[in-house]
Amino acid sequence: MFLMRLVILLIIVAILLWLLKRLFSAPPEPEQLESTKPENMRQCKYCGVHVPESSILLVREKPYCCQEHADLDQQ
Numbered sequence: 001m002f003l004m005r006l007v008i009l010l011i012i013v014a015i016l017l018w019l020l021k022r023l024f025s026a027p028p029e030p031e032q033l034e035s036t037k038p039e040n041m042r043q044c045k046y047c048g049v050h051v052p053e054s055s056i057l058l059v060r061e062k063p064y065c066c067q068e069h070a071d072l073d074q075q
């Protein structure tokens with residue numbers, strides 16, 4: 001009976017250690033996915049800076065980083 005309780009205790013300790021190891025060695029996966037997510041980069045026609053396609057400003061089919069550069073280039 002004593003041996004049985006000892007084995008159960010050892011199993012519980014092993015599970016706890018495994019859980020702790022998992023908890024501390026887990027890499028920040030969501031952040032890694034965020035940084036490696038491919039996003040198309042467009043170059044500002046005026047200053048040449050690279051801007052993600054989601055925040056690019058298109059004026060007459062040309063990409064710009066901001067309204068100011070679009071206005072300056074159209075002059």
Ligand SMILES: [Zn+2]
Pocket residue numbers: 044045046047048049064065066069
């Ligand atoms: Zn620009």
